[in-house]
Amino acid sequence: MRRLGWLFAIVCVPLVCPATPGVTAATAATTTRKVVLERNGKGYRWKLTTAPVPAVGDHQVLIRVHAVALNRGDLEILAPPPDAAGNGGVDENSGPGLSGRVVASDAAGDVLAVGSKVTTVKPGARVTSTYLKNWTDGPPTREKLRDALGASVNGVLADFVVLDDTSVAPFPASFTYEEASTLPTAGLTGWMAAVGRRPLHKGDVVLIQGTGGVSVFAMQFAAASGGRIVMTSSSDDKLKKADSIAPHESINYKTTPQWSKRVYELTQGHGADVVVDVGGKSTLEQSLRSLATGGTLSIVGGLTGYDGMLPAGALIDTSATVQGIFVGSRKDLERMEAFMVSHHVHPVIDRTFQFEQFDEALKYMAAGDFIGKIVLHIG
Secondary structure, three states: OHHHHHHHHHHHOOOOOOOOOOHHHHOOOOEEEEEEEEEEOOEEEEEEEEEEOOOOOOOEEEEEEEEEEOOHHHHHOOOOOOOOOOOOOOOOOOOOOOOOOEOOOEEEEEEEEEOOOOOOOOOOOEEEEOOEOOOOOOOOOOOOOOOEEOOOEOOOOEOEEEEEHHHEEEOOOOOOHHHHHOHHHHHHHHHHHHHHOOOOOOOOEEEEEOOOHHHHHHHHHHHHOOOEEEEEEOOHHHHHHHHHOOOOEEEEOOOOOOHHHHHHHHOOOOOEEEEEEOOOOOOHHHHHHOEEEEEEEEEOOOOOOOOOOOOHHHHHHOOOEEEEOOOOOHHHHHHHHHHHHHOOOOOOEEEEEEHHHHHHHHHHHHHOOOOOEEEEEOO
């Protein structure tokens, strides 16, 4: 702790500290609130605890967190899927499992201190975390995809967190902390699925499923790129509310179960140049059958499971490309942020909760009656 105190002293000198909100006041703290996973029968729940502020390693940065955005993965980790034998959840006799792991992956805050070998960021910088710890640039590898914050390594839901310098990125000055916290996972996934790997041309048809965080980001990026948007949902009310985000044509997949045919009707037989599939098992076939010749199917998630089958005939007949989207690199995040600034795109936040309301926020997300992102205000 002696070394950490020295770092705090450096940051708190008035002539050194930038005029960033929260920096000077926060550095006096020696303890931090954090939310960790706790075993709860066959699954887990979130538990608020207190711990010392972590020490900073040579290649690490100390961040005062101001906002944390929630993602569907935060719910999925609470109730693990069945194993190969069909047994649901966690074996109660298998040891602690994930108990004690700090939750959530997406934070925005101020850098308070940096390790002796950090060169990419300085105290006072406003940064976000990145979902993947070590994917800074280039194509993905098993190593780069291995460590995911809040899942396979500790996450960010705390007053203060220490992260490796490879897992932080500056965010635009025009964004609030709450807005910035939505970028690392949902924002970047929506970007990579809609435009990050396949540049859109004006008039390209983009089919987007749902109105959650990833889908709304994809909608915004497609609209800013001049795309023609078709959106599906089971809620006519949500589809109507999404009109305020970007113009689009709507399909209620409950009342129109063969919605791929409707996509072709709306596009005069052309189909969708890009499909952003968040449904998984129950939507993949219809998504593929919605594609235009030479189109791209971006598989993002599996709200109904991940073991769906793709009809090979339809894939070959349309010369389609299928790509799996697992967030993106830090460099991809930087490209996305530059696009957002140049096109004046701001994240859509449905509702903000206070730190102590994390259980209420999780229940709100589980209910599914939201458009865009749900954020926790930390302080």
